[in-house]
Amino acid sequence: MPVTDIHTHFFPESWPDLAARFGTPDWPWIKHTEPGKAVIMIGNRVFRNITSACWDMNVRLEQMDRNGVDSQIISATPVLFGYNREPQHALDCARLFNDAALDLCARGKGRLRALCQVPLQDIDASCAELTRCMRAGHLGAQIGNHVGDKNLDDPGILTFLHHCADQGAAVLVHPWDMMAAQRMPKYMMPWTVGMPAETQLSLVTLIVSGAFDRLPASLRICFAHGGGSFAFLLGRLQNAWQHHEVARGVSEFPPNHYLSRFYVDSAVFDERTLQFLVEIMGSDRVLLGSDYPFPLGEERVGALIRGSRLTAEMKTKLLGANAQSWLGLPQVATPSGEKQSPPAPAAAKTTQTNSSLGCPARSTADNTSVASNNDDAQSGKKLTYSSYLQVPELLRLQHPESSPEHHDELLFIIVHQTYELWFKELLHDLDAVVANLRATCDNPTSRDGVYEAARLLRRCTEIMRVLVEQFTILETMLPTHFLAFREKLAPASGFQSEQFRELEFLCGLKDEKMLRYHELTPETHAILFRRLREDSLRDVFFKALEALGTLKPPAATATEEEKFQARAKAIHALYRDERHHRDWIDVCERLTEFDELVVSWRLRHIQMVERTIGIRMGTGGSAGSSYLKLTLEKKFFPELWEARTYLEG
Numbered sequence: 001m002p003v004t005d006i007h008t009h010f011f012p013e014s015w016p017d018l019a020a021r022f023g024t025p026d027w028p029w030i031k032h033t034e035p036g037k038a039v040i041m042i043g044n045r046v047f048r049n050i051t052s053a054c055w056d057m058n059v060r061l062e063q064m065d066r067n068g069v070d071s072q073i074i075s076a077t078p079v080l081f082g083y084n085r086e087p088q089h090a091l092d093c094a095r096l097f098n099d100a101a102l103d104l105c106a107r108g109k110g111r112l113r114a115l116c117q118v119p120l121q122d123i124d125a126s127c128a129e130l131t132r133c134m135r136a137g138h139l140g141a142q143i144g145n146h147v148g149d150k151n152l153d154d155p156g157i158l159t160f161l162h163h164c165a166d167q168g169a170a171v172l173v174h175p176w177d178m179m180a181a182q183r184m185p186k187y188m189m190p191w192t193v194g195m196p197a198e199t200q201l202s203l204v205t206l207i208v209s210g211a212f213d214r215l216p217a218s219l220r221i222c223f224a225h226g227g228g229s230f231a232f233l234l235g236r237l238q239n240a241w242q243h244h245e246v247a248r249g250v251s252e253f254p255p256n257h258y259l260s261r262f263y264v265d266s267a268v269f270d271e272r273t274l275q276f277l278v279e280i281m282g283s284d285r286v287l288l289g290s291d292y293p294f295p296l297g298e299e300r301v302g303a304l305i306r307g308s309r310l311t312a313e314m315k316t317k318l319l320g321a322n323a324q325s326w327l328g329l330p331q332v333a334t335p336s337g338e339k340q341s342p343p344a345p346a347a348a349k350t351t352q353t354n355s356s357l358g359c360p361a362r363s364t365a366d367n368t369s370v371a372s373n374n375d376d377a378q379s380g381k382k383l384t385y386s387s388y389l390q391v392p393e394l395l396r397l398q399h400p401e402s403s404p405e406h407h408d409e410l411l412f413i414i415v416h417q418t419y420e421l422w423f424k425e426l427l428h429d430l431d432a433v434v435a436n437l438r439a440t441c442d443n444p445t446s447r448d449g450v451y452e453a454a455r456l457l458r459r460c461t462e463i464m465r466v467l468v469e470q471f472t473i474l475e476t477m478l479p480t481h482f483l484a485f486r487e488k489l490a491p492a493s494g495f496q497s498e499q500f501r502e503l504e505f506l507c508g509l510k511d512e513k514m515l516r517y518h519e520l521t522p523e524t525h526a527i528l529f530r531r532l533r534e535d536s537l538r539d540v541f542f543k544a545l546e547a548l549g550t551l552k553p554p555a556a557t558a559t560e561e562e563k564f565q566a567r568a569k570a571i572h573a574l575y576r577d578e579r580h581h582r583d584w585i586d587v588c589e590r591l592t593e594f595d596e597l598v599v600s601w602r603l604r605h606i607q608m609v610e611r612t613i614g615i616r617m618g619t620g621g622s623a624g625s626s627y628l629k630l631t632l633e634k635k636f637f638p639e640l641w642e643a644r645t646y647l648e649g
């Protein structure tokens with residue numbers, strides 16, 4: 001089953017000056033800033049930074065290959081809807097971008113199909129444009145979720161939706177022109193708060209206005225961003241419907257009856273949320289949608305679904321089969337019993353024709369994981385080693401950049417990936433250490449939390465020991481071999497290891513400046529920002545000592561140096577009274593050992609860097625090893641080290 005991403009956007013490389021064409025200001029225009037980068041401007045205002053993935057189909061196809069996406073459904077961006085403009089101008093604009101979409105699809109080697117836009121303030125014009133576009137090759141329309149004060153239950157919009165059903169057009173509803181703009185001027189709140197609320201409003205409107213009762217069941221309509229807040233507030237809506245006649249509107253059935261009338265995409269960015277969404281909507285109703293290539297889109301398209309705990313059968317549906325249903329395309333049968341080995345990366349770039357989408361599939365090998373998991377699912381859903389550990393998925397996550405592929409690049413990727421997996425485990429365990437120490441704050445006389453924290457810290461030190469050792473494997477790579485493919489990796493850099501930085505922040509080494517390496521990945525940036533604000537392991541450890549009575553809460557007037565010395569003395573006090581504080585001393589020793597091992601990691605990393613690239617600059621723009629040497633001074637728990645100076649036998 002081909003993997004299809006149904007929610008992606010495009011901008012052409014250029015288009016006519018719309019403000020001059022229509023004689024009205026503030027139309028979107030594109031300002032190219034440097035090769036491969038541009039800014040979408042609205043009049044003189046910056047709307048969004050974009051990259052050539054928006055207009056260069058080679059870049060797009062390459063990224064699709066990397067993400068294991070066979071086909072994309074592209075649609076314009078809501079900023080181009082123009083529903084508040086002269087209808088004729090909005091129609092003209094729609095035609096321009098609808099034709100541009102087909103031009104881009106023509107360059108997409110059969111792997112791209114488009115949804116058109118229509119001037120929804122003029123229903124006749126919208127129906128005519130939809131018909132024209134369907135004839136020209138579009139698969140449906142993307143519409144905004146309202147037109148000024150008119151919600152989707154507006155009679156005109158319902159007429160248009162009827163027309164879509166008649167034409168066999170799929171409809172993607174995208175939130176736009178977000179509510180309460182004056183109360184959300186900052187922090188991207190129109191995206192994080194306004195958009196989910198807009199979609200919620202649209203879905204509730206379609207239900208309680210009785211619109212779904214009147215619209216034909218053949219209408220294939222999908223709501224972006226997981227349907228906004230709808231699934232999470234369905235219980236509330238259901239409750240209101242059951243107990244308050246006024247909340248029922250004119251709907252014939254309770255809200256959950258209508259779940260089979262629409263689809264939602266998977267752009268929810270959190271595994272638990274996805275799981276919940278599938279539970280509420282059913283696995284036939286959620287489709288892979290990423291919002292690619294925009295900043296709030298899924299960075300590694302499909303990773304959320306692939307990495308989730310959904311069954312293999314469900315994943316197949318979400319990744320492709322449901323898109324076929326929504327788009328009204330025939331299902332693709334997976335050849336029964338067909339087993340294929342994981343794809344060679346070079347093969348990922350070959351194309352074959354896939355009759356179902358009219359799009360060439362990337363390579364049958366790329367569908368291996370879905371096929372083999374599907375087999376598991378079909379053979380009675382028994383868990384196997386492979387399906388439990390998601391081995392096929394894991395094995396298809398290595399995509400060397402060198403071409404022809406350099407033999408050692410696979411090692412380079414796998415070593416980094418294993419580091420990242422261990423970083424994940426470290427974060428998991430250290431979070432549990434924090435939780436256990438926090439529990440002792442509430443109940444200082446109980447020793448359970450202290451014992452458990454020490455036990456988990458022991459695991460962390462053992463993992464760190466492995467991580468220090470692991471560099472030797474990478475050192476089997478000759479410097480010349482690494483240099484043969486190094487330039488392909490720029491500007492990717494260890495600076496962008498989110499989990500390494502998370503570990504630093506979690507332990508207490510917080511440097512806000514490092515966030516700048518994560519500006520291109522908003523989700524990562526948000527996670528690190530949260531870690532910055534949360535209490536660190538170091539903070540919680542000293543709060544626990546305060547609860548224990550070993551450390552006095554600092555006076556409001558205390559300087560940082562005074563607070564530091566007080567904390568070091570509290571450690572000193574623990575060691576001096578060993579008989580009563582063995583368990584706490586154990587925690588201190590483990591934390592010190594962990595700190596020590598992290599410094600060893602830094603040192604081994606530097607040695608390996610110098611052995612491999614000498615004193616060359618890093619791909620992240622630092623001075624390389626001389627920069628890294630400065631980090632050797634960093635300590636997670638400096639008070640534990642300071643206290644040692646005062647200790648006596």
Ligand code: HEM
Pocket residue numbers: 415416419420474482493494495497500605608609612613617618619620621622623624625627628631
């Ligand atoms: C040949 C192998 C490697 C080379 C040449 C190398 C080189 C570098 C350089 C030069 C930097 C400084 C930042 C920059 O300008 O890019 C750096 C940072 C970093 N590297 Fe590596 N690295 C290698 C392998 C690894 C591996 C296997 C890991 C494992 C996770 C790793 C993790 C990191 C991290 C986390 C940083 C940031 C360190 C900090 O900010 O303190 N590197 N690396």
